[in-house]
Amino acid sequence: MKQVTKLGVMGNPIGHSLSPEIHLMFAKQFGDEISYDKVEIPLGEFESAIGEMIDEGYHGLNVTIPFKLDAFRCSTKCSSQARQSRAVNTLTFQNNKILGENTDGTGFIRDLEERLKFFVEHKKILILGAGGGVRGILPALMERMPKSVTVANRSVARAQELCDEFGIQSILYDETGSESYDLIVNATPTSLQNKAPLVSPFAFDGCELAYDLVYAAKPTPFMELAKQGGARHASDGLGMLVEQAADSYEIWMGHRPGTQDVYAKLRETLDKSAK
Structure with a gap:
């Protein structure tokens, strides 16, 4: 049995997020075993929440409004894009380090x-x-x-x-x-x-x-x-959401998924919910 890679997205609010659906569709393209959770963090508690997520065995997290600047400050090592932005939307936990990236x-x-x-x-x-x-x-x-x-x-x-x-x-x-x-x-x-x-x-x-x-x-x-x-x-911004998610997925899993069909399915789902 393949080991399940534990992933998620943190924000406040977070209930509206389509990230779990997106990443599960990505995983299906490769047969990857992942879990992907939505985690709402109280304002002012980002840093302590990160410690809890590491303890719970998460490999990586997407970060959304309003915590991208907090994620940058919490990162022990950042990519050049994240350093330029001074904001992080993708965290990877590896060898006791918090790696920060920005795929936005x-x-x-x-x-x-x-x-x-x-x-x-x-x-x-x-x-x-x-x-x-x-x-x-x-x-x-x-x-x-x-x-x-x-x-x-x-x-x-x-x-x-x-x-x-x-x-x-x-x-x-x-x-x-x-x-x-x-x-x-x-x-x-x-x-x-x-x-x-x-x-x-x-x-x-x-x-x-x-x-x-x-x-x-x-x-x-x-x-x-x-x-x-x-x-x-x-x-x-649905297309941006899918594309930045694909970049995050590649950072975590080592391969970049296709995005065209994922975008089309999500747009169809949103269109149906609007009727």
Whole structure:
């Protein structure tokens, strides 16, 4: 009998997560024996929870909102992508070490380029929010040489910190309607609260793609606002979720699963649940 590899995802909230379904479909492609749990961690208790997960025999964990910065701080060794991001979404427990990786950026870019056929080079980009999710995607975005990247956030200090690190611009939400952008990314948690971010609808005039890092059965409030504002295309983050998960799975198991059929099955399931 094969040994079962114990995996999971940590977050708060976590009930909505499709990660268990995704990773079990990945495992089926290779005949891998895994378990994959959803673990909701109380705010402020991430570090102690990690110790408990190690004691319980977990090999690896995905980390989601709002713990990606905590995961970076807890890691004893980080990949270059995670060090650049200062945020971690994939943990591996190995030889008494906590290895931190960030697959958000590569997953995001792969979804943009392969599924949506959108290429970042020479494009103007607006990102809403300045948290761990933004840190995860910025290094990969900057590698693609966009024309400009602007961050809008309620906290000027937090946005300015990102700007100083990555050499980008920051604005307030009430300034978002003054320019047009090719790509607008919602990296705030507003869609989880069924709300739209405070971006001006005029920002979407001429926008080629509006992308919400959150995924849902129905178009998110951000996607609805984007279409009303004139965005040519709007997408949720389901494709990014699947692609970053495949990268995590490869880190843990040593082989990268196919993602096209997994995405299609999940989208079909979400579409049915919306009816």
